[in-house]
Amino acid sequence: MDQTLAPVALTPVTSDERIQSLDVVRGFALIGILLMNVEFFNRATAAIGSGMQTGLTGANYWVSYFVQYFVTGKFWTIFSLLFGMGFAVMLMRAERAGRSFLVPYMRRIAALAVFGALHHVFLFAGDILFSYAVAATALLVVLYGRFKWIVLAMALCIGGGFIPHMDWLFGIAGGLAFFGLAAWWLRGEQRMKRFGKPPVIAFVHMLAGAIAAIAGAVSWAVPDTPPEARFGLALLGFALLTLGYLTMRYHADKAGRPWRLGVGIYCFAFFMMTGAGASMYFFPEKPAAVMTTAEAKKEKEAAAERAKARREREARIREETAVLSKGSYTHAVTLRTGRFGEHAAGEVGFATILIGMFLIGTWFVRAGIMEKASAHLPLFRKLALYGLPFGIGMGLLGSAIAMHPVPGSRGADGWQLAMGLQMLGNLPASLGYVSVVILMLHSASPLNKVRVLAPFGRMALTNYLTQSVVASTFFFGYGFGNWGMSRVEQMLFVVVLAAAQIVFSHVWLSRFRYGPMEWLWRAVTYWQVPPMRIKTPAIMPAVVTPA
Structure with a gap:
């Protein structure tokens, strides 16, 4: 009698199935995350995005400078790429097993959201897990969402936004519109019947770009138009026209769409940020020499609003500093x-950036680049050779313009321009860092000892949360109260904690298949209890059934 194998159940990845390069890169990224986060166990998270701490001198200044321009922004980007890679690994395993992917993945996202929310509330307000959960949901919309349901959800959010205290739904509606456009670019196959039959999405980009460019040109003829509006419209027009042209040229390549869309999303967002910053820096808005009473009143009200926003932000920083440096655990949780x-x-706004990284990471795995990294070393060499100098260089260029914002400058301080340059450089720098690690791993020299990070990376969730447990206990007032430790001492803390975690990860994984949190996450994802101890068989025999 003929026999066939029944569909294999979708189960957690076993040790033999893991892609070692992903684990090593993940371990490397964890060190970078700790280097970045340790500052905000000694500084209010409300100050995130405000650049280097002022008043630093000597070694503390240079440590802060190194972290700001060689670490900050690079390692959450690497983790975002890795998240997309993990998504692709799970999707490909589901395809090979002939099993549904969406239900387990939705459970995975829900569990991550819960972990992130609990992490934020009980340990550290600088959590990134909840952000990834929101972005992962957005990624499902981009990859699988039906357009009619996206439009319906947008309509419901817009309608709900008019309900008192529900205006945050407008932000979700805007996010859904963006995700719908991304889905159209990624999956749409409609073509125009004229003009050489370009993709419809390319025509839409070109049309929108032309309208923005014309509006920008007209704005120069309108007196008293703010410079940022003039430059903003011109930049928007240029960016959309460029995207339309590139779409016409490269949209036919379905396999390459994920990485092209990911790069396009990232570059578009931060190109606009950089352009707006440049306009405010080089062409600062100057108060009119003569204003009508109404104009003077409007300007005074705007200045008052800006001053109020600054005071509120400063008050938030003072409150958080007081609570975390001297308050009780109950006060901190509250x-x-x-x-x-x-x-x-x-998080919906942040998700628009994260899904770009997820898509690039997805492409790296589905194209076989990470699974067969040794066959793609020339690509990694190019990414390292060009990505690192360009990416780091953009940040250093920004540092020559501004290292922190000047209150009340309205962009004339160059801070937005500096941040835009740094953010534009973060993606190539991150790809360069990843490439260096891959090249080290496949080197015949002692550099291949970087594989020692693999167990550390396999327990990434456990180690990430443990870092918050240890750091919050060590630095916050309700623990050992070392809040305000110098930047040099913070680096020593990072070295000791990371080394301890690497050793612990090796010891733990010599006895167990997963880290504690990885085990829990997999149990929820696959809705079954995976074997924990190594002596337990990792894979149950395939079930053979008659045809």
Whole structure:
């Protein structure tokens, strides 16, 4: 009698199935995340995005400078790429097993959101896990969402936004519009019947770009138009026209669409940020010499609003500093709980950037580049050779313009321009860092000892959360109270903690298949209890059934 194998159940990845290069890169990224986060166990997270801390001198200054321009922004980008790679690995395994992917993945996202929310409230307000959960949901919309349901959800959010205290739904509606456009670019096959039959999405980009460019040109003829509006419209027009042209040229390559869309999303966002910053820096808005009473009143009100926003931000920083440096654990949890809603409401905007990274990471795996890294070393050499100098160089160029914002400058301080340059450089720098690690791993020299990071990376979730447990206990007032430790001492803390975690990861994984949190995450994802101890068989025999 003929026999066939029944569909294999979708189960957690076993040790033999893991892609070692991903684990090594993940371990490397964890060290970078700790280097970046340790500052905000000694400084209010409300100050994130405000550049280098002022008043530093000597070694503390140079440590802060190194972290700001060689670490900050690079390692959450690497983790975002890795998240996309993990998504692709799970998707490909589901395809090979002939099993549904969406239900387990939705459980995986839900569990990650819970982990992130609990992490934010009980340990550290600088959490990134909840952000990834929101972005992972957005990625599903981009990859699988039906357009009619996306439009319906947008309509419901817009309608709900008019309900008192529900205006945050407008932000979700805007995010859904963006995700719908991204889905159209990625999956749309419609073509124009004229003009050489370009993709419809390319025509839409070109049309929108032309309208923005014309509006920008007209704005120069309109007196008293703010410079940022003039330059903003011109830049938007240029960016959309460029995207339309590139879409016409490269949209036919379906396999390459994910990375092209990912790069396009990232570059578009930060090109606009950089352009707006440049316009404010080089062409600062100057108060009119003569204003009408109404104009003077409007300017005074705007200045008052800006001053109020600054005072509120400074008050938030003071409150967080006081609570975390001297307050009780109950006070800290209360503070973080109260601010979690604001944090969650802003995640849709951040997701528009993260899905770009996810798509690039997905392409790296589906194209076989990470699984067969040794066959793609020339690509990694190019990424390292060009990505690192360009990416780091953009940040250093920004540092020559501004290292932190000047209150009340309205962009004339160059801070937005500097941040835009640094953000534009973060993606190539991150790809360069990843490439260097891959090249080290496949080197015949002692550099291949970098593989020692693999167990550390396999337990990434456990180690990430453990870093917060240890750091919050060590630095915050309700623990050992070492808040405000110098930047040099913070680096020593990072070295000791990372080394201890690397050793612990090796010891733990010599006895167990997964880290504790990885085990829990997999149990929820696959809705079954995976074997933990190594002596337990990792894979159950395939079930053979008659045809």
